[in-house]
Amino acid sequence: xxEVRHLVKRFGGLRAVxxxxxxxxxxxxxxxxxxxxxxxTTLFDTIAGVHAPSAGEIRFRGRRVxxxxxxxxxxxxxxxxxQIPRPFAEMTVLENAMLVPAGQAGxxxxxxxxxxxxxxxxxxxxxERAQAVLAFVGLDRLAGAHAKSLSGGQQKLLExxxxxxxxxxxxxxxxxxxxxxxxxxxxxVDKLRELNARGITFLVIEHNMDLVMNLCNPILVMAxxxxxMEGAPDAVRRDxxxxxxxxxxxxxxxxxxxxxxxxxxxPPPGGGSSSNDARAAARPSGTP
Ligand SMILES: Nc1ncnc2c1ncn2[C@@H]1O[C@H](COP(=O)(O)OP(=O)(O)O)[C@@H](O)[C@H]1O
Ligand SMILES: [Mg+2]
Numbered sequence: 001x002x003e004v005r006h007l008v009k010r011f012g013g014l015r016a017v018x019x020x021x022x023x024x025x026x027x028x029x030x031x032x033x034x035x036x037x038x039x040x041t042t043l044f045d046t047i048a049g050v051h052a053p054s055a056g057e058i059r060f061r062g063r064r065v066x067x068x069x070x071x072x073x074x075x076x077x078x079x080x081x082x083q084i085p086r087p088f089a090e091m092t093v094l095e096n097a098m099l100v101p102a103g104q105a106g107x108x109x110x111x112x113x114x115x116x117x118x119x120x121x122x123x124x125x126x127x128e129r130a131q132a133v134l135a136f137v138g139l140d141r142l143a144g145a146h147a148k149s150l151s152g153g154q155q156k157l158l159e160x161x162x163x164x165x166x167x168x169x170x171x172x173x174x175x176x177x178x179x180x181x182x183x184x185x186x187x188x189v190d191k192l193r194e195l196n197a198r199g200i201t202f203l204v205i206e207h208n209m210d211l212v213m214n215l216c217n218p219i220l221v222m223a224x225x226x227x228x229m230e231g232a233p234d235a236v237r238r239d240x241x242x243x244x245x246x247x248x249x250x251x252x253x254x255x256x257x258x259x260x261x262x263x264x265x266x267p268p269p270g271g272g273s274s275s276n277d278a279r280a281a282a283r284p285s286g287t288p
Pocket of ligand 1: 011014016034035036037038039040041042043
């Protein structure tokens with residue numbers, strides 16, 4: 001469904017993604033792991049059209065998407081979520097969900113003059129769809145609340161609701177477990193499994209190894225811009241190259257047992273809560 005061939009993304013002299021090739025099978029939940037600075041987010045951004053590739057090719061459902069604008073890739077059914085969701089804080093949960101375009105007739109100004117009835121019907125359908133999607137993720141009771149009042153986990157669910165409004169075929173999820181309490185994490189995992197059973201394919205970046213090993217198969221491992229290996233959870237867990245990448249990775253020491261180092265992530269733009277704290281909170285207790 002997604003084919004990446006010899007993909008390179010350079011930032012100046014740095015090859016953040018360095019000759020990466022893989023294919024995603026339709027219907028899978030594929031994991032993407034690797035130490036901080038491995039190039040995972042850059043790979044996501046390049047697939048989703050945030051960055052143009054420096055070299056290589058990306059095909060989605062048989063068609064080239066490498067270098068297309070984000071919104072064009074989005075309309076083909078390939079969407080990404082963010083490590084740190086940024087909903088419009090002053091808008092309600094429902095309004096945030098309804099912001100996602102669905103080609104409403106109301107966007108064309110002349111329809112306001114000649115087809116008011118149709119515009120209203122489409123707006124109503126759009127609102128009903130948003131309400132249904134919020135009910136699916138369990139946020140329907142909070143539809144009227146300001147987005148800023150949501151917890152970290154609820155913001156992740158709102159982000160999921162927003163991407164579902166676009167009827168995606170492939171969702172790139174950046175750390176669905178970060179900053180989410182264990183109970184809500186179970187809800188998120190359930191929803192992802194259910195969406196997967198309904199035909200949505202996922203590629204998931206996640207630092208919580210228990211979550212990755214439970215949810216994802218296969219798993220891709222990146223280190224220093226390169227794809228180190230691809231395999232089933234057990235094969236990844238046992239592969240000495242993977243442990244070595246974490247132990248010797250750019251971030252420094254890692255905990256034994258394949259807990260990635262979370263010491264030096266880039267801070268989110270504009271400050272705010274650190275993803276570091278969020279990740280620490282998402283880790284099982286007992287780890288330092
Ligand atoms: N916009 C950017 N400009 C310059 N360097 C960047 C940019 N984004 C990421 N990098 C660098 O690319 C490398 C990979 O980063 P990133 O993709 O965020 O890794 P990961 O998500 O695996 O932690 C890092 O060395 C990072 O500093
Ligand atoms: Mg990242």
